[in-house]
Amino acid sequence: xxxxxxxxxxxxKQKGVSQEETAFELGxxxxxxxxWESGAMQPNAESIRMLSDYFAVSPVYFFxxxxxxxxxxxxxxxxxxxxxxxxxxxxxxxxxxxxKRAFIICLFLLIVSTIAxxxxxxxxxxxxxxxxSSMDGYSVVTTYAQTEHRIIFFSCLAGSVISLGxxxxxxxxxxxxxx
Numbered sequence: 001x002x003x004x005x006x007x008x009x010x011x012x013k014q015k016g017v018s019q020e021e022t023a024f025e026l027g028x029x030x031x032x033x034x035x036w037e038s039g040a041m042q043p044n045a046e047s048i049r050m051l052s053d054y055f056a057v058s059p060v061y062f063f064x065x066x067x068x069x070x071x072x073x074x075x076x077x078x079x080x081x082x083x084x085x086x087x088x089x090x091x092x093x094x095x096x097x098x099x100k101r102a103f104i105i106c107l108f109l110l111i112v113s114t115i116a117x118x119x120x121x122x123x124x125x126x127x128x129x130x131x132x133s134s135m136d137g138y139s140v141v142t143t144y145a146q147t148e149h150r151i152i153f154f155s156c157l158a159g160s161v162i163s164l165g166x167x168x169x170x171x172x173x174x175x176x177x178x179x
Contacts, residue, residue, distance in 0.1 A: 004062050009037040011055040026050050063156070103177045106170050113166040120159035127153035 002010070012022050012033075012171035019033040026033070026047070042060075043051060052059040130149045 003039055004042060005037045005039040008043075008051060011051075011057065012037075015055060020054055022054070025054055027099070099130050101175060103174065106177060110167060110170040110174065113163050113170060115143070117160060117163035117167055120156050120163055123156040124147055124153060124160050 012019070019030045019037070023033045025032045027050075028047070034125075036043050036047075043062070048059050048062055051062070129148050130153075
């Protein structure tokens with residue numbers, strides 16, 4: 001009786017694809033496919049569903065007894081094929097593609113937030129120097145221009161804090177998406 005790993009390897013070889021190609025299409029690592037094939041790890045229910053869709057076989061094939069394997073080997077074809085006209089289920093690859101899309105969006109937002117933080121921080125320093133540069137000992141003469149610069153300074157400071165918070169949040173999100 002063939003193991004699930006042996007069945008996966010057989011189907012992969014029949015399809016003429018590498019472990020890397022299979023892993024990419026399923027949204028897993030090559031090491032995961034290798035562990036499935038060697039029997040070091042068993043695919044979960046979602047992975048079985050994705051494998052079934054990818055190899056166009058019924059999920060029952062992976063759990064079939066010796067009779068299902070014997071029938072498959074004597075026919076020299078992949079058991080229970082899905083007709084060519086039937087579309088491959090899009091949700092099978094959706095979780096991996098959604099995760100990849102979310103990662104790319106978070107990465108883009110991280111870059112934008114980092115640039116915004118840099119600009120706001122530079123403006124905060126510049127306007128801070130301008131707003132308080134004419135202090136004369138203890139007597140402070142505040143002009144209209146200085147007041148305007150101080151308002152801009154505090155606005156830039158708020159922008160710096162907000163964009164720094166966004167950078168930290170996006171880094172945390174990226175770390176979680178990589179797992």
